[in-house]
Amino acid sequence: MTTSLTLYDIPSTLPSKTWSPNVSKVRYVLNYKGLPHHTEWVEFPDIEGLYKRLGAQASATKPDGVTPYYTLPLLHDHSTGALVSDSAAIARYLDKTYPETPSVIPKGTDAFHYAFTEALQSHFRATALWRITLAKSNSILNPVSEEYYRRTREASLRLGGQKLEDVVPKGEEREREWAKLEEVFGKVDAWYGKGDRYVMGDVVSYADFWVSASLMWVRKLFGVDSKEWKDISRWHGGRWGALVKDLEKYEAVF
Amino acid sequence: MTTSLTLYDIPSTLPSKTWSPNVSKVRYVLNYKGLPHHTEWVEFPDIEGLYKRLGAQASATKPDGVTPYYTLPLLHDHSTGALVSDSAAIARYLDKTYPETPSVIPKGTDAFHYAFTEALQSHFRATALWRITLAKSNSILNPVSEEYYRRTREASLRLGGQKLEDVVPKGEEREREWAKLEEVFGKVDAWYGKGDRYVMGDVVSYADFWVSASLMWVRKLFGVDSKEWKDISRWHGGRWGALVKDLEKYEAVF
DSSP states (O other): OOOOOOEEEEOOOOOTTOOHHHHHHHHHHHHTTTTOOEEOOOGGGGHHHHHHTTTOOEEETTTTTSSSSSOOOOEEEETTOOEESHHHHHHHHHHHOHHHHHSOOOOHHHHHHHHHHHHHHHHHHTSSSHHHHHHHHTTTOHHHHHHHHHHHHHHHHHHTTGGGGGGGHHHHHHHHHHHHHHHHHHHTTTOTTTTEEEEEBSSSOOHHHHHHHHHHHHHHHHHHTTTHHHHHHHHHHHHHHHHHHHGGGOOOOO | OOOOOEEEEOOOSTTTOOHHHHHHHHHHHHHHHHHOEEEEOGGGGGGHHHHHHHHOOOOOOOOSSSSSEEOOOEEEETTOEEEESSHHHHHHHHHHOTTSSSSSTTTTHHHHHHHHHHHHHHHHSSSSHHHHHHHHHHHHHHHHHHHHHHHHHHTTTTTTTTTGGGSSSSHHHHHHHHHHHHHHHHHHHTSSSOOOSSEEEEEHHHHHHHHHHHHHHHHHHHHTHHHHHHHHHHHEEEEEEHHHHHGGGGOOOO
16 A cells, blocks of 8 residues: 555654644554554644645534634545544544455444543543643643643633643642542443453454543653653553553554 | 243333333343343332342442442342342343343443443433423322332432422423433434444444433323424434334333
């Protein structure tokens, strides 16, 4: 197969350059399927211009429900001309367009995949993970994206005029929130069969990439030797550390 | 096969006698698997005594997290001696114990089933369905259960001293809440593949029984000719009405 797929990603100052969990989900899928592809790096303020230049449609809207929200990942399939954003939509597109590659949303599990990611999102929304990671996410960006990210996030309703650093829980509050995060991961752990590494038991699916991309993101932000990553990787019998390790073979950036 | 399974259910004054959506889930499973069974009727105030007489363990606790919460369905498998409560646990028990019958949680979908029911519960918790149905649920019970249900629910924190009838939305509020319910069903509808009747596409699974039992409950409470049921059964291209109709063959009470 020739490289006819371009994956647009946001660069960071980390050695891996990539950091976005949503882009990681797609990269896992591409590597798992063995689909040759090429990464193009786009800084935050340039994403909208990229969409317009390519003639791509935004798949999300801003909180007003109307204004297009231009996000990465965006996949350009040069062989079909398709431009697809949103990681789950890209996974479904690749399953359909390249049926000779291993399916990441196996037959019969499409509705389950929607429900699975919704249940996870709703669990994680109930934690302080976004506050714990917010300033850290910003600090690893290149200056042009760092400035953009800070400016747009600090202007958002969610922050209500606070600086990124102000919402990060500290001291005892952080410990309490961290314990809550472990509890939420415990609820997800309880879904898995005993001894099963993957959501579907023996078979890797997009659901595993979803979970692992979120974990890998924490590992990237805080570093492999951080207390945060050491904690998470030993929680629940080492399930989370083992999963990320197991899927490392699909992490490579091309 | 001989009838060695007893399903404990709560009676009502409805012609079908049965009304509890959680018991319906188990009855669907038993009938789908073709497992002969017999229903025993237990009024609300007698459930705790039943558990104690049989030596069954409660699978849930009251909001204090300690006091056992005795609920139906409870299944007694006389051939193994097992006493299993909680409808999903019963489904898993029956799949494991009777592997020659069609599986309701097909291999590879166990974790997905947990996530699916969690996602649905979290969607429906965000609606006023419990308020819309509360007084109605109470009104169809036999006097001894009606009195018990009213007394325990009205003493709960959730009602904060109000009568069952006080929390039921009326007039414009009801219309607004009803529209919200349609919206939530629309989110679930979007999970399904185009033209698919079942969550897994071609194959019936416990997930379908979960959805259908909840729908059937509304049909039972308000009646098949009610505005409520007519609305729901035509929402989303008739998906919900068609599902309940399709699974009617597994509704029979033995």
